[in-house]
Amino acid sequence: MEVDSAKLIAAALAIGLGALGPGLGIGILGGKAMEAIGRNPEASGKIQSAMILAIAFAEAIAIYALVVALIIKFV
Amino acid sequence: MHVSITPEIIGHIGGMPITNTLITSVIVTLVLAIIFFLATRNIKDVPRGLQNLVELIIESLFNMIDGVTGNRKQTYQFFPLVATIFIFIITSNWLGLLPGFGSLGFYEAAKEGASEEGRAVFVPLLRSANSDLNTTLAIAITSVVAVQIAGIAALGVFKYGKKFINFSSPINFFVGILELVSEISKMISFSFRLFGNVFAGEILLVVIMTLAPFIAPLPFFALELFVGFIQALVFSMLTLVFLKTAVTAHVEH
Numbered sequence: 018m019e020v021d022s023a024k025l026i027a028a029a030l031a032i033g034l035g036a037l038g039p040g041l042g043i044g045i046l047g048g049k050a051m052e053a054i055g056r057n058p059e060a061s062g063k064i065q066s067a068m069i070l071a072i073a074f075a076e077a078i079a080i081y082a083l084v085v086a087l088i089i090k091f092v
Numbered sequence: 093m094h095v096s097i098t099p100e101i102i103g104h105i106g107g108m109p110i111t112n113t114l115i116t117s118v119i120v121t122l123v124l125a126i127i128f129f130l131a132t133r134n135i136k137d138v139p140r141g142l143q144n145l146v147e148l149i150i151e152s153l154f155n156m157i158d159g160v161t162g163n164r165k166q167t168y169q170f171f172p173l174v175a176t177i178f179i180f181i182i183t184s185n186w187l188g189l190l191p192g193f194g195s196l197g198f199y200e201a202a203k204e205g206a207s208e209e210g211r212a213v214f215v216p217l218l219r220s221a222n223s224d225l226n227t228t229l230a231i232a233i234t235s236v237v238a239v240q241i242a243g244i245a246a247l248g249v250f251k252y253g254k255k256f257i258n259f260s261s262p263i264n265f266f267v268g269i270l271e272l273v274s275e276i277s278k279m280i281s282f283s284f285r286l287f288g289n290v291f292a293g294e295i296l297l298v299v300i301m302t303l304a305p306f307i308a309p310l311p312f313f314a315l316e317l318f319v320g321f322i323q324a325l326v327f328s329m330l331t332l333v334f335l336k337t338a339v340t341a342h343v344e345h
Contacts, residue, residue, distance in 0.1 A: 073326035077281055080288030087295065091097055 028090040035082020042075040095295050099224040100215045112217055113224035116193070120184040120221055153178060160332050170335050173238055177231060178328035181222060185290060185320030188220025189313060194294065222290040222323075225283060232282035235331045236275060243338030251341070278334070282327065289323045 050068040054061045099111035131146040139147050153175045158167045187193070197216035221227050243252040256272050258264040293316045300309045 069322070070326065070329055073285070073322060077285040077288075080285055080292065083292050084284060084288045087291070088097060091095060 024089055028086045031089060032083050032086040035085070036079050039075045039079035039082075042078075043072050046071050046075060094213060095298060097225075097291070099219060099226070102215070102217065111224065111226075112197075112215070112219040113221050113227060116188065116218050117184060117221040117227060119218070120180065120187055123187065124179065124183055149179070150175070156329075157332055160329070161336055166336070166339065169242070170332055173235075174328045174332045174335070177235065177331055178324050181231070181286065181327055182321055182324035184221040184227075185324065186317065188223070188290070188294075189297075189316055189320070193218045193220060194298070220290055220294060222286050223294050225287045228283040228286040228290075229279070231286070231327070232279045235282060235327070235334075236279045239331070239334045239338045240275070242335050246339035247341060252338070282330070286323050286327055289319055293319055 046068060050064055053064050057064075099113040101109045101111050102115065103110050127142070128146060131142040135143065154167065154171060157171055157174055158164065161167050161170065194216045196218060197214055199212040200215045201212055240252075243255075246252075256268045258268040297309060297312055297316065300312050
């Protein structure tokens with residue numbers, strides 16, 4: 018297999034597989050947050066802020082995968 | 093369509109290379125300085141106009157930080173760093189969406205050994221400041237070092253050092269080593285989170301505007317506005333949380 022084809026496949030795989038985990042993680046976070054808000058609507062402000070922070074953490078992992086894919090493609 | 097992970101060098105000042113992202117961050121600093129200077133020129137007790145708007149921003153940030161620390165004295169200590177990080181990152185992210193960033197520039201002959209031999213490469217004069225790993229790494233290092241300094245200032249060198257170098261038991265020793273590694277990884281994760289978001293956003297906009305330049309980029313610009321705000325918020329809030337945990341004395345189990 019030529020290097021260029023391998024690079025293309027590698028970049029696609031990097032971001033494709035790398036987005037699986039964070040996608041699941043963010044979904045679970047959102048679901049739990051919604052449950053919590055449903056049980057206690059008064060605390061929804063606090064829960065929302067904590068949820069946004071946690072989602073940013075999970076998304077960071079997806080961003081690392083994206084950066085690796087971009088490096089493979091463009092460097 | 094050509095994107096470059098490394099910032100493009102526009103010129104040199106006395107041997108130091110000047111990149112387009114450096115120019116942008118200087119512009120961001122100037123814009124912020126001018127806004128805050130104009131807002132505080134004739135300070136009135138009842139704010140009006142620009143002073144009112146700036147006070148709104150500062151007050152919301154202050155209340156948000158107060159909510160996390162729960163301690164007015166600590167809020168006054170942490171506010172300058174955390175608020176500056178937030179304001180700088182959000183301003184540079186949003187400024188990078190304006191027309192002219194990435195589009196105004198000049199053509200440069202391709203370098204030797206580049207994959208596009210002989211074809212001229214477009215070098216933009218202005219590029220979003222946080223799309224440069226150097227900028228985000230600088231802010232990240234500042235943030236992590238500030239956390240260490242705050243911890244040492246609040247607890248003293250030995251008490252704070254016990255978090256990292258702990259000879260009480262083999263397990264605690266390894267936990268200390270892990271804490272050290274975790275501090276380094278914080279630097280890396282801070283810088284790559286911000287860099288990845290802004291750089292990927294840049295590429296996304298370039299791709300969309302290459303494919304469908306009219307109407308279609310609008311939702312992506314909205315996404316970039318949102319992402320710019322969220323990344324500023326995440327960076328500053330994480331710095332605040334790490335500052336708070338660093339100055340809180342470690343509770344013995």
